[in-house]
Amino acid sequence: MSVMEPSHWLTPGWSDGDAAYDGPPGAVTLVGAGPGDPELLTIKAMRALQAAKLVLYDHLVSPGVLDFLPPDADRVYVGKESSRHTLPQAQIIELMVRLAKSGRPVLRLKGGDGYIFGRGGEEAQALAAEGIPFTVVPGLTAAQGAAASVGIPLTHRDHACSLVLATGHMRENRTVDLDWAMLARPRQTVVLYMGINNLPEICDQLIAHGMPSDTPAALVERATQPEERCITGTLADLPTLAKEHGVKPPALIMIGAVVSLRAELVPGQNHPALATA
Numbered sequence: 001m002s003v004m005e006p007s008h009w010l011t012p013g014w015s016d017g018d019a020a021y022d023g024p025p026g027a028v029t030l031v032g033a034g035p036g037d038p039e040l041l042t043i044k045a046m047r048a049l050q051a052a053k054l055v056l057y058d059h060l061v062s063p064g065v066l067d068f069l070p071p072d073a074d075r076v077y078v079g080k081e082s083s084r085h086t087l088p089q090a091q092i093i094e095l096m097v098r099l100a101k102s103g104r105p106v107l108r109l110k111g112g113d114g115y116i117f118g119r120g121g122e123e124a125q126a127l128a129a130e131g132i133p134f135t136v137v138p139g140l141t142a143a144q145g146a147a148a149s150v151g152i153p154l155t156h157r158d159h160a161c162s163l164v165l166a167t168g169h170m171r172e173n174r175t176v177d178l179d180w181a182m183l184a185r186p187r188q189t190v191v192l193y194m195g196i197n198n199l200p201e202i203c204d205q206l207i208a209h210g211m212p213s214d215t216p217a218a219l220v221e222r223a224t225q226p227e228e229r230c231i232t233g234t235l236a237d238l239p240t241l242a243k244e245h246g247v248k249p250p251a252l253i254m255i256g257a258v259v260s261l262r263a264e265l266v267p268g269q270n271h272p273a274l275a276t277a
Contacts, residue, residue: 036062050070
């Protein structure tokens with residue numbers, strides 16, 4: 001296994017043995033690695049991993065998923081964490097394009113699904129603009145993995161007839177720019193990605209725009225992974241619960257009547273054989 005630094009290829013005068021290459025570009029495969037549990041990979045994603053030679057992977061890709069890579073595959077970590085980025089997004093795209101133009105097939109590996117808050121659309125646009133062939137392999141998004149893992153169905157005929165996925169991170173102007181009135185509508189489930197650091201503002205805005213303060217809500221940290229935690233309460237007390245329990249990203253905010261179903265739907269709790277497995 002070779003773990004490479006991104007700067008190896010971004011530095012002017014980079015050397016890879018393919019620096020003078022003028023043939024067709026290598027193909028890029030944009031793969032969603034799922035929410036963390038490697039057993040939730042699709043078969044297509046696993047086949048792409050097993051055939052990879054060069055991988056650009058993100059922070060949310062779990063070690064168990066990386067174990068499917070060949071031992072001799074070059075690995076380049078380009079992860080972005082809250083307030084700490086290995087590379088800005090523009091440089092990740094530049095690196096991916098540069099490597100493909102050197103003739104090397106590239107596996108671009110993202111947590112969850114690349115087209116759901118994974119900036120996969122931006123990367124696909126850049127590849128298309130450069131004439132680089134690419135394919136997209138979808139992955140199970142974190143909201144789906146969390147729902148099944150902690151026992152909170154995202155939709156239910158008696159409780160939620162629609163589902164909204166939104167991002168809760170700050171914009172460049174340091175505000176959370178969301179359609180609060182739309183998010184506060186009744187009979188729907190709202191799942192917010194990347195919103196833990198802005199949880200007080202999110203809850204205050206939803207209540208101010210008409211969502212009842214006693215709406216069931218949950219925080220799901222590291223969904224589907226061994227360290228997974230699910231903390232339930234109401235919209236009003238969610239910021240306090242997050243602080244008391246030290247919840248940190250990656251974590252989802254799940255809001256809606258469906259959260260109240262968790263008490264009876266926690267996987268394995270009603271089946272003795274599963275509960276002791």
